[in-house]
Amino acid sequence: MTNIAFVRKKEIPPSAPPITEVGLIGWLRQNLFSSWLNSILTVLSVYFIVIILWDFIPWAYGGHWNTKSLRECLDLDPDVACFSVLTARWKQLLFGLYPAEEYWRPTLTFIFLLLAIVPILFPKFFRFFWFSIIYPGLAVWLLWGGSFWSISIVYIGLTLGALFFLTLIRRYLKNYMIAAILAFLFTAVFFLFISNPVVGLLNVILPITLPFVESLKMGGFTLSLIVGVTGIVASFPIGILLALGRQSNLPVIKMICVGFIEFIRGVPLITLLFVASVLLNYFLPPGTNFDIVLRVVIMVTLFSAAYMAEVIRGGLAGLPLGQHEASASLGLTYWQSQRLIIMPQALKISIPGIVNTFIGLFKDTTLVSIISLRDPVGLASTIRADQKWNGIYWELYVAIGLMFFIFCWGMSQYSQYLERKLKTDK
Amino acid sequence: MEKTKINVTDEVAIHISDMNKWFGNFHVLRDINLEVRRGERIVVCGPSGSGKSTLIRCINRLEEHQKGSIIVDGIELTTDLKNIDKIRSEVGMVFQHFNLFPHLTTLENCTLAPMWVRETPEKEATEIAMEMLEKVKIPEQAHKYPGQLSGGQQQRVAIARSLCMKPRIMLFDEVTSALDPEMIKEVLDTMIQLAEEGMTMICVTHEMGFARQVADRVIFMDDGQIVEQNEPEEFFKNPKSDRTKLFLSQILGH
Numbered sequence: 046m047t048n049i050a051f052v053r054k055k056e057i058p059p060s061a062p063p064i065t066e067v068g069l070i071g072w073l074r075q076n077l078f079s080s081w082l083n084s085i086l087t088v089l090s091v092y093f094i095v096i097i098l099w100d101f102i103p104w105a106y107g108g109h110w111n112t113k114s115l116r117e118c119l120d121l122d123p124d125v126a127c128f129s130v131l132t133a134r135w136k137q138l139l140f141g142l143y144p145a146e147e148y149w150r151p152t153l154t155f156i157f158l159l160l161a162i163v164p165i166l167f168p169k170f171f172r173f174f175w176f177s178i179i180y181p182g183l184a185v186w187l188l189w190g191g192s193f194w195s196i197s198i199v200y201i202g203l204t205l206g207a208l209f210f211l212t213l214i215r216r217y218l219k220n221y222m223i224a225a226i227l228a229f230l231f232t233a234v235f236f237l238f239i240s241n242p243v244v245g246l247l248n249v250i251l252p253i254t255l256p257f258v259e260s261l262k263m264g265g266f267t268l269s270l271i272v273g274v275t276g277i278v279a280s281f282p283i284g285i286l287l288a289l290g291r292q293s294n295l296p297v298i299k300m301i302c303v304g305f306i307e308f309i310r311g312v313p314l315i316t317l318l319f320v321a322s323v324l325l326n327y328f329l330p331p332g333t334n335f336d337i338v339l340r341v342v343i344m345v346t347l348f349s350a351a352y353m354a355e356v357i358r359g360g361l362a363g364l365p366l367g368q369h370e371a372s373a374s375l376g377l378t379y380w381q382s383q384r385l386i387i388m389p390q391a392l393k394i395s396i397p398g399i400v401n402t403f404i405g406l407f408k409d410t411t412l413v414s415i416i417s418l419r420d421p422v423g424l425a426s427t428i429r430a431d432q433k434w435n436g437i438y439w440e441l442y443v444a445i446g447l448m449f450f451i452f453c454w455g456m457s458q459y460s461q462y463l464e465r466k467l468k469t470d471k
Numbered sequence: 472m473e474k475t476k477i478n479v480t481d482e483v484a485i486h487i488s489d490m491n492k493w494f495g496n497f498h499v500l501r502d503i504n505l506e507v508r509r510g511e512r513i514v515v516c517g518p519s520g521s522g523k524s525t526l527i528r529c530i531n532r533l534e535e536h537q538k539g540s541i542i543v544d545g546i547e548l549t550t551d552l553k554n555i556d557k558i559r560s561e562v563g564m565v566f567q568h569f570n571l572f573p574h575l576t577t578l579e580n581c582t583l584a585p586m587w588v589r590e591t592p593e594k595e596a597t598e599i600a601m602e603m604l605e606k607v608k609i610p611e612q613a614h615k616y617p618g619q620l621s622g623g624q625q626q627r628v629a630i631a632r633s634l635c636m637k638p639r640i641m642l643f644d645e646v647t648s649a650l651d652p653e654m655i656k657e658v659l660d661t662m663i664q665l666a667e668e669g670m671t672m673i674c675v676t677h678e679m680g681f682a683r684q685v686a687d688r689v690i691f692m693d694d695g696q697i698v699e700q701n702e703p704e705e706f707f708k709n710p711k712s713d714r715t716k717l718f719l720s721q722i723l724g725h
Contacts, residue, residue, distance in 0.1 A: 370533050371570035375584035375636060376560030378552075385583060389574050469574055469616040 108440070114433035130434050131444050137428070138444070141264015141419045147190075147256065151267045154187045158274065166459060181278075188263070188271070190255035194247040198240045206232030260338040264419030266448060271338060272420075273407040273452075276345040280406065281399075283346065284353025289383065291358055302354070309351035314409055317344040322416035341413055349406040356402055360395035361387065393467050400460035404453045411449075421445045479687055482509040483542075484640055484671045485530060490539035492522075492529060492695075499525050500536070501695045509639070512672045514682040514703070517692035518718060523675045526692070527642045530673070531562045544639060560588050563633030567645040569625045571617035577604065577628050578613040581635045589636070596635070603631040607661050623654025627661055634665075641665065643674040677722060683707065691715050 065071060077087045108126030112118045118127035131138070140151055161180035164173040179200070186196040210228035218224045248254075263271065290302035309317075321340040329335055364387060372382035392399070414423030425441045428434050485507040492500040500522050507513060515523045528534040529541060532548050532555050541548045543558045572580050581600035585591040591599070604610045607627035609620075617625050626646055633641060643662065647655045659681050666672055666685040676682070682689050682703050689706040691699045691714075699706070699715045707723075710716045 365568070365570070367566060367568055367570035368572065371564075371566065371572070373533060374531055374559055374562075374564040375632070376556050376588040377584060378556060381587050385587065386572055390572075393574065467574070469618055 105443075115435065115437050116433075126440050126443075127437060128440050128444075130428065130437050130440055134424075134428050134434075137265060137424055138421055138448075139265045140267050141424065142262045143258060143264065143267065144256075144262070147258065150187045150190075150255065150258075154184045155267075155270065157183060157187075158270070186255065188258065188267075189260070190257045192244065192248055193253035193255075194244045198244050202232055202235045202240055205235060260336050261418075263338055265421055265424060268338070268413070268418060268420045269407070269410045269449075272342055272345055272410040272413065275342045276349055276406050276410070277403050279342075279346040280348075280350040280353050280402075283350035284357055285388065287350060287354035288357035288361060291354065292361060306351045306354050309348055310355070314345070314348050314412055315415060317348055318412060318416050320344070337418070341416070341418065345406060345410065348409075349402055352402045352405070353399065356395050356398035357391060359398060360391035360393075363394045364390055393464075396460050396464055396467075400456055404456055407452060407456075408449060421448070479508055479510045483507070484509045484511070484544065485673075486540075486542040487530075488540055490529065490536050490541060492525060492534065492536045492538075499695050500529070503539070503697060505690075505697070507640075507671065507673065509671050510669050511687050512666050512670075512685050513674070513688050513690060514686040515673060515675045515690045515692060516677060516679075516682070516718075517698075521692040522695040523692045524644050527564075527644060527673050527675055530640075530642060531559050531564055533564075556588075560584075560636055561638055562640045562642060563636060563638035564642040565626070565629050565633055565644065565646045567648050569617070569622070569629045569649075571625055571629055571632070573617050576614050576616055577609075577620070580617070580628060581632045584632070585635050599637075600631070600635050603634045604628070606634070606664070607631045608657075621654060622650045623657045626650065626654075626658045630658075630661055630665070640671045640673070643672065643676065645675050645677075647676065647678060679707070679723060691718065693718070 065074060078084045104124070104126050107122070108128045109118045109121060110128050110132050112121065112127065112129040113133075115127055115130070118129060136145070136148070140148055143151060157180060160173075161177045164170045164177050182196045182200055186193060206228050209231045210224055213224040213227060214221065218227075287302050287306060290298050291306065293299045293302070318341060321344045322337065325335065325340060368386055368390065369382065372386040377385065411420055411422040413420050414426070417423065419427065422445060425445065428441065429437060483506055485505070487503055487505040490500060490503040491498070503526060515526065517523045525534055529536045529548075530543060536548075544561055546554050546558055548554065548558060571577075572583070575583065578597065578600055581603060582593065582596040585596040585599060586593060601610055601613065604613055607630055609624055609627055609631075612620055612624060612628070617628065620628065629646075646662070647658050650658060655678070659678060662672070662674070662681065663685055674681070674686075686703045688700055689703050690697055691706070691710075691712075693714050699710065699712045701711075706715075707719065710719055
């Protein structure tokens with residue numbers, strides 16, 4: 046029988062790993078040449094990348110930028126790109142049919158957009174959040190024009206309503222429901238009877254107006270951004286509420302949410318857009334002018350809200366029951382616990398899915414070309430209808446694709462940054 | 472060690488009478504009658520599935536009972552949400568799997584409920600939290616996230632988090648069952664310290680040493696019923712019921 050007794054005689058100090066496991070060589074070995082199969086795949090991939098770039102780089106690099114028509118390009122050198130179409134029509138791709146002398150307005154709106162999302166994306170700048178609040182109104186006024194006051198009055202009305210609600214809660218009432226109903230009535234009265242005379246008066250005293258631009262003039266990336274950004278911002282909270290509603294214990298709320306989600310997910314977006322552009326007019330009283338861009342935005346928002354709800358539901362399902370129990374046992378109310386404990390974690394789990402939905406929504410805005418709105422893809426057809434550029438495909442779509450890629454890639458990068466930042470277990 | 476029995480008062484902290492609960496068709500708690508006085512320390516033990524966890528989870532209404540009444544601190548548990556929230560803020564609970572909030576630091580875990588439920592100003596809440604973290608002997612971990620702590624440390628944070636609400640009653644639900652043997656002692660020490668300070672405690676646990684040392688009463692449950700209860704000395708030395716004897720021989724036998 047062997048002796049099983051053993052006592053360590055000396056301690057082994059930690060030492061550096063073998064050279065083949067670290068540095069560039071180690072990385073290559075581990076990632077590109079870890080096995081025969083992996084090595085063959087690496088070589089094949091490199092081969093395909095090389096043959097694609099071999100053709101693409103000379104085509105793109107030698108491209109013409111300053112010809113007057115496609116014919117002229119082909120006469121010069123038919124084997125390279127004809128980017129002249131972009132030189133000639135880039136303004137249209139960006140602004141659609143927006144009046145040329147007013148281009149500064151969508152441009153300024155875009156710059157303000159970048160500023161407005163900073164406080165939302167980076168908590169460090171949260172003190173500038175007030176700008177994100179006023180931005181939607183500002184953007185609507187800049188893009189569509191009209192009287193400054195008719196937009197401001199919306200903010201004034203809502204602020205007064207909110208103040209009214211807070212005063213009721215702080216001073217007079219304990220019941221949130223009754224206070225909310227009263228505040229709603231107050232706001233409704235304000236908008237029905239008070240706002241119009243006030244706007245009229247302000248327009249006389251201090252007229253600040255921009256020339257009105259109608260919705261059908263909106264186009265190009267301006268339109269993609271209007272629909273995309275509004276859809277993203279609006280579908281997120283609606284998605285959260287739908288996800289919570291779907292998990293609700295109240296059967297009526299649950300049924301409404303499930304019905305909505307399943308209906309919207311079961312119908313193609315194109316169908317909803319057709320409903321928005323054509324059918325809705327049958328149902329509305331004759332003579333009502335319900336803005337086409339607004340109709341499209343509503344449809345796109347509802348569509349992605351349904352997807353968002355399911356993504357967030359996935360995150361909610363991923364949370365251990367213990368989190369609900371712990372927050373309940375501390376005496377937090379349902380909404381406090383949702384806001385402070387459940388949602389922050391569920392949303393964190395769902396970040397990849399949420400961003401996926403956002404990116405999908407943003408790219409789906411190109412579908413509005415089907416109902417003859419002039420987004421970049423719709424404009425590509427318009428441009429080709431011009432005799433000078435008839436027959437041009439690659440250059441236009443490469444440019445449009447690149448623009449979309451920049452936005453979508455930005456969103457994807459931000460989501461990865463956010464995931465790293467929110468990682469708390471290491 | 473001398474037990475500090477003086478803490479037990481005549482004041483009733485929890486009064487449970489003829490309480491019944493079903494999970495679907497399964498009769499999980501049957502005619503439970505229990506009166507807990509302020510300052511009393513109770514250990515509940517029993518085989519798994521005997522309803523002991525469900526019993527203490529009924530006390531802060533994580534589970535709803537269907538028959539009988541539960542009165543905590545003079546407030547009866549009904550469907551009234553206000554009463555439930557009130558009782559929950561007075562009754563602390565510590566769980567088997569800690570259930571710390573992983574997205575918040577240790578300190579934030581402790582200040583959250585006082586700030587939102589009690590509306591304590593942040594500065595004061597932080598002071599209380601640090602005091603409680605010192606009590607469970609991990610003030611140096613205040614700015615770490617739960618995922619960075621060991622199991623024993625997490626469980627002590629969970630105790631501190633409950634204590635920050637200044638509860639009058641504490642419920643412990645198998646708080647050492649998920650811990651490595653090396654970490655059980657540090658959590659039990661914290662609980663013993665709490666017991667010595669006179670906290671009203673109900674502990675579901677299999678730590679019989681702990682029961683001997685601090686409990687004023689040991690309750691043995693089986694099949695959703697209270698089978699036997701007694702002072703720990705008597706309970707362990709002279710168990711009356713056969714079921715208790717069998718249970719004790721199984722858990723103390725090795």
